[in-house]
Amino acid sequence: MTSRKVLIVDDEPQIRSILGYIVETTGREWVEAPSAEAAEELLSSQEFALIMLDVMLPGTSGVEWCRQVRARSQIPIILLSALSEEDDRIRGLEAGADDYVTKPFSPREVALRIEVLLKRTNPTNPFISLGRLKLDPASGKVTTPTSSITLPATEARVLETLLANIDATVSSATLLAAVWQTTETVGGREMVRITIHRLRAHLKQAGLGADIIETVRGIGYRVRNINL
Incomplete structure (x- = not known):
């Protein structure tokens, strides 16, 4: 339990x-x-x-x-x-x-x-996929054809939000609202930046050689719909 x-x-x-x-x-x-x-x-x-x-x-x-x-x-x-x-x-x-x-x-x-x-996600829609990358938001587990890794809860929610908006730029303000449920921007953008940095490092550990999370300068971040 x-x-x-x-x-x-x-x-x-x-x-x-x-x-x-x-x-x-x-x-x-x-x-x-x-x-x-x-x-x-x-x-x-x-x-x-x-x-x-x-x-x-x-x-x-x-x-x-x-x-x-x-x-x-x-x-x-x-x-x-x-x-x-x-x-x-x-x-x-x-x-x-x-x-x-x-x-x-x-x-x-x-x-x-x-x-x-x-908070745990709705079990009726347990997985989100991008090519051969699969995310289980409830557990934070990311699997690829070659390996798997379990993300911390916040990083999993950030990745979930980005995967739900493939090829679209997600602003820092949107991430703050969706992941942290706050509109507070003082220190918030730095929190997003650091979380994205940690998420990229973990995805690299999972065997994703390409940096699938792009920084859109002055706006936010975007996940590219690439073949994994």
Whole structure:
């Protein structure tokens, strides 16, 4: 059975309590940790559906722990950062985080981002194909004639959106609305850019030598309908 527990990692007890209450409003349980080291112990002994991770932690930073977790797991990760920590937020996204929430935050927005990140697609239409590339949006699994790879949830949703618009340019604003369900452009375009960069790297690992995702300068991105 899939875990419904969320791991909240923040060195401030009040923030952990607030986030825990928000998690409860989504019908999920939560477990707290004040540091990356404590979180690592919990992650090694329990299963979690999601990690909410502050970028500024005592000891191992949230960004560094995010990188360590992503190296061995595709568990969804939401970063928590103050507006003044933009560089850390970008490094966290580059390290593999799926989304970020800035402090101070809106409880309703946080709850929505949790739901969006854990949302599963309609099982009546489980696969999307482009030539011999096949995407299972629910699991994030991409298969080609030579290999397969499982994408993180956010990258899978980005690829799903692009595949649904073959040869059409999808703007960054459209991706933000479809994948993250936000119209916030401050930091949003950078989040899209970093996610596309990670997605391209993963598709290359799956044996796709050609860069099927094109950047349309000043507008957005496009998947080419090529023979795979």
